Amino acid sequence: MIQLLFAVLVAEASLTAALLFKTPLRKLAVLVVDRLKRGRHAPVVVKTVAGVVLALLASTLYSMSQISGGASDSDSGSGGGPTPTDQVLFSRHLLEACLMGYSLFLALVIDRLHQYIRDLRVFKKDLEAVRKHNKMLEETKHGNSEDAKKYQEEIAILNKEMKKLKLQVQEKIEEVHVAEDKALTIQKQSEGLLIEYDRLLEDNQHLRDQLMSIDLKLSSSS
Numbered sequence: 001m002i003q004l005l006f007a008v009l010v011a012e013a014s015l016t017a018a019l020l021f022k023t024p025l026r027k028l029a030v031l032v033v034d035r036l037k038r039g040r041h042a043p044v045v046v047k048t049v050a051g052v053v054l055a056l057l058a059s060t061l062y063s064m065s066q067i068s069g070g071a072s073d074s075d076s077g078s079g080g081g082p083t084p085t086d087q088v089l090f091s092r093h094l095l096e097a098c099l100m101g102y103s104l105f106l107a108l109v110i111d112r113l114h115q116y117i118r119d120l121r122v123f124k125k126d127l128e129a130v131r132k133h134n135k136m137l138e139e140t141k142h143g144n145s146e147d148a149k150k151y152q153e154e155i156a157i158l159n160k161e162m163k164k165l166k167l168q169v170q171e172k173i174e175e176v177h178v179a180e181d182k183a184l185t186i187q188k189q190s191e192g193l194l195i196e197y198d199r200l201l202e203d204n205q206h207l208r209d210q211l212m213s214i215d216l217k218l219s220s221s222s
Contacts, residue, residue, distance in 0.1 A: 002092070002197070005099035012106040013190055016183045019113040026117075033114040050107070057100045064093045084207045084214075091200050098193060102186065109183050116176045123169045130162045 018029035036046055067090045137151045137158070 008103050013187050016110055020180045020183055053100055060093050060097045084211050088204055088207050095200055106186055113179050116172055120172050123165055127165045130158055134158045
C-alpha cells in the first residue's frame with residue numbers, strides 16, 4: 001500500500017513539474033490531463049478513484065484514533081503505555097494518511113494548473129484575433145476616409161477589449177505562479193516525506209527486533 005502511494009505521488013509530482021515548465025513535455029501532460037477529464041468514461045473513473053482514496057483516508061484516520069484511544073486507556077488503567085505493536089501500526093497509518101493527503105492535494109494542483117493553461121491559451125487566441133481585427137480596421141481606415149470616424153470608434157472599443165484581455169491574462173499568469181509555488185512546496189515536502197519514510201522503516205525494524213526479544217524472553221521464562 002505504501003509503495004503504491006509513493007508511486008502515485010511520484011507520478012503526480014512528475015506531471016506537476018511537466019505542467020509548470022514550458023517544455024515539449026507540457027503539451028503531452030496537457031493532452032494526458034485532457035483525456036482524463038474529457039474522455040468518455042475517464043471522469044467517472046477519476047471521481048471513483050478519488051472517492052476510494054478519501055474513504056481509505058477516513059478509515060486510516062479512524063484506525064489512528066482507535067489506536068490512540070486504546071493507548072490512552074492502557075495508560076490510565078495499567079500505566080504500561082502503548083505497546084510496540086501499537087506504535088508500529090500508528091506510525092504506518094500516519095505515513096499512509098500523509099501520503100494520501102499529499103496525493104489528493106497534488107491532484108487538485110494538477111487540475112488547477114491544467115485549467116489555467118487552457119484559459120491562458122484561449123485568452124491569447126482572443127487577444128491575437130482582436131489585434132488582427134484592429135490592424136485590419138486601421139488599414140481600411142486609411143483606404144476609406146468616409147468611414148474613418150466609425151472605424152476609429154470600433155478601434156477604441158477593440159483597444160479597450162484588448163486591455164481587458166491583457167489584464168485577464170496577467171491575472172491568470174499570477175494564478176499560475178501561485179500554483180507553481182505551491183507545487184514546488186509540495187515537492188520539497190515530498191522529499192522530506194521520503195526521508196521520514198526511511199526513518200520509520202528503521203524504527204519499525206528496531207521495534208520488531210524488540211518484539212522478538214520480548215517474545216524470546218517470555219518463551220524462555222515459560
